[in-house]
Amino acid sequence: MDAGSTDPGPFYLGAGESFVSDAQVRSDLEPALCAVVEHGLPLVIGTAGGAGARPHLDGLLAIVREIAARNALRFRMAIIPADVPEETVLDALREERIAPCGPAHELAEEQVRSCTRIVGQMGYEPLIAALEGGAQVVIAGRCCDAAIFAAEPIWRGFDAGLALHMGKILECGTLAARPAGANDVLVGTIGPDAFEVEPANPIRRCTPESVAAHSLYEQPDPNCFYEPEGMVDLSACEFEQVGERAVRVSGSRLVPAEEPTVKLEGARPCGFRTITVAGVRDPLIIERLGEIERSVRMAVADALAGTLAPEEFSVRFIRYGLDGVTGPLEASPEPLPREVGLVIDAIAPTQELADRVLKLARSTALHQHFDGRKTTAGNLAFPFSPSDFSGGPVYEFAVYHLMRVADPLALFPVGFEEVG
Amino acid sequence: MRLYDLATTIRSKNAGPFRLTIDLVLPDAETFARVLAAEGMRPEQIAALYHAPAGEVRVVPFERILTIKVTLPRAVSSGAPGDRDVYGCGQHFPLASTDV
Numbered sequence: 036m037d038a039g040s041t042d043p044g045p046f047y048l049g050a051g052e053s054f055v056s057d058a059q060v061r062s063d064l065e066p067a068l069c070a071v072v073e074h075g076l077p078l079v080i081g082t083a084g085g086a087g088a089r090p091h092l093d094g095l096l097a098i099v100r101e102i103a104a105r106n107a108l109r110f111r112m113a114i115i116p117a118d119v120p121e122e123t124v125l126d127a128l129r130e131e132r133i134a135p136c137g138p139a140h141e142l143a144e145e146q147v148r149s150c151t152r153i154v155g156q157m158g159y160e161p162l163i164a165a166l167e168g169g170a171q172v173v174i175a176g177r178c179c180d181a182a183i184f185a186a187e188p189i190w191r192g193f194d195a196g197l198a199l200h201m202g203k204i205l206e207c208g209t210l211a212a213r214p215a216g217a218n219d220v221l222v223g224t225i226g227p228d229a230f231e232v233e234p235a236n237p238i239r240r241c242t243p244e245s246v247a248a249h250s251l252y253e254q255p256d257p258n259c260f261y262e263p264e265g266m267v268d269l270s271a272c273e274f275e276q277v278g279e280r281a282v283r284v285s286g287s288r289l290v291p292a293e294e295p296t297v298k299l300e301g302a303r304p305c306g307f308r309t310i311t312v313a314g315v316r317d318p319l320i321i322e323r324l325g326e327i328e329r330s331v332r333m334a335v336a337d338a339l340a341g342t343l344a345p346e347e348f349s350v351r352f353i354r355y356g357l358d359g360v361t362g363p364l365e366a367s368p369e370p371l372p373r374e375v376g377l378v379i380d381a382i383a384p385t386q387e388l389a390d391r392v393l394k395l396a397r398s399t400a401l402h403q404h405f406d407g408r409k410t411t412a413g414n415l416a417f418p419f420s421p422s423d424f425s426g427g428p429v430y431e432f433a434v435y436h437l438m439r440v441a442d443p444l445a446l447f448p449v450g451f452e453e454v455g
Numbered sequence: 456m457r458l459y460d461l462a463t464t465i466r467s468k469n470a471g472p473f474r475l476t477i478d479l480v481l482p483d484a485e486t487f488a489r490v491l492a493a494e495g496m497r498p499e500q501i502a503a504l505y506h507a508p509a510g511e512v513r514v515v516p517f518e519r520i521l522t523i524k525v526t527l528p529r530a531v532s533s534g535a536p537g538d539r540d541v542y543g544c545g546q547h548f549p550l551a552s553t554d555v
Contacts (some may be wrong), residue, residue, distance in 0.1 A: 041471065041472050041533070042469060042501075042541075042542055043534075043541065043542075044472070044531075044533050044534025044538075044541040045472065045532075045533070045534045045535065048536060062486040093525050097460075100489045115491060136471060136473075137470070137471055137473055137474045137528070138473050138474055138511055138528035138529075139471075139532075201527075242518050246520055247520045248480070248520045248522065251476075251478050251517065251522060252468070252521075253468050253469065253470055253476065254470060255474060255476055255478065255513070256469045256513075256515060256524075257515060257517045257522070257524055258515075258517075270523075275553075304535070305535065315491065334506055349537075350535060351537070353539065359547060360539060360545040360546075361539070361545065361546065361548055362506060362539055363506070364504065364506065364548075364549050365548060365549050365552075383534050429535075429536055430471070430530055430534070430535075431533075431534065431535030431536065432472045432532050432533065432535070435471060435472055435473055435532075
């Protein structure tokens with residue numbers, strides 16, 4: 036099972052919180068855990084708790100132990116943390132073993148130190164070490180998606196290129212089937228020269244196009260993807276329909292890396308957020324929102340002079356209906372919309388200050404005057420009282436980099452526990 | 456005709472927190488070839504549209520499934536202060552408005 040991703044943004048890694056509620060994890064996991072123990076099957080869970088750092092791993096382990104106790108389950112469990120110590124990253128940085136992953140910035144020591152925690156994406160080798168050690172259930176921290184599914188077949192001797200490609204497809208479930216589904220599974224069957232994928236749900240089918248198209252998903256290059264162990268080359272892949280609902284895939288090939296690399300992820304705190312939501316109906320206000328936003332910024336900066344320097348906080352308007360999603364990339368619609376949904380977003384060094392900045396921005400925006408204004412009683416329609424919402428800490432990805440390592444296994448120590 | 460109207464699927468998503476990837480799936484080989492050759496699909500044009508450095512925009516055709524993949528850096532990384540789209544799912548515009 037793939038339990039995580041960076042998709043929900045940096046908060047979950049930075050704050051050590053789970054993206055999914057404990058109650059939901061419990062109800063999803065209980066039937067699966069009971070079934071694997073009953074049938075003697077392996078269960079590998081990667082990127083525990085959504086971001087795969089120590090607090091996420093501990094949260095999932097508590098749930099696993101609780102389910103095991105309630106159902107009197109006994110099994111050998113492997114636990115693989117994925118946290119990478121700050122000093123390890125700094126050493127690698129000094130030895131020039133770190134490079135940006137894609138368009139990320141060049142890494143600076145200060146950025147490494149600013150992260151609340153850093154995780155590395157493990158490949159299949161630590162998972163195999165866990166299976167080799169006799170674990171029936173493997174609970175891993177941050178993990179490459181494909182490795183979660185590929186580890187067991189590779190351990191059993193199947194080709195790593197095929198197994199990783201199969202894993203890449205299986206990890207998204209029936210997104211590679213038609214109709215596509217986000218909460219449904221594919222069954223993968225691997226052989227010496229090919230693998231087959233087929234939806235478990237009879238209402239769906241895989242086609243060569245649906246499976247080939249999945250290679251595009253969330254990947255910058257459809258012809259290959261990268262794992263710690265090397266590049267999986269898909270350029271010679273063949274996709275062939277088998278029966279009505281299955282597809283056979285062959286030709287995927289692992290080109291081993293000269294030196295293994297581990298992708299690092301780290302999030303650093305950037306202050307605290309408070310927001311408010313309001314509607315705007317008046318056409319003159321909609322037309323002048325840019326000017327109102329500038330006036331509000333100036334008024335807030337004036338009111339906070341001596342308390343907060345302008346670079347210590349931010350206030351922005353997100354204007355749904357005008358340009359909320361694409362911002363400056365697109366011109367405002369013509370004619371202007373009848374209504375605009377406004378989010379005022381304030382970020383400041385503490386929650387108290389963010390609340391204060393937002394309250395100033397909100398009251399200024401409500402009453403801000405401009406030439407020709409007709410709505411002199413107020414500019415904004417607030418749907419709620421209280422109108423303001425404290426959003427908690429804000430993070431950003433400060434580390435998203437590749438680290439060359441001689442022995443990736445050493446970063447991911449495998450521990451064992453007898454449960455029950 | 457706009458790319459949005461020509462494509463059977465047009466979607467954007469993060470490819471990691473610093474990068475966006477836009478998939479354009481076209482209905483037939485002729486449309487695929489026409490779109491791929493269009494002025495508006497040149498990396499420099501797309502870079503200008505997204506205020507991105509031209510050298511970092513890639514346009515990769517995937518003919519077998521009549522798909523063109525556009526990959527470009529995000530102006531603000533996913534979920535950082537100032538971001539508007541954490542998952543990157545709404546960033547197929549403005550490209551989708553391009554006339555071909």
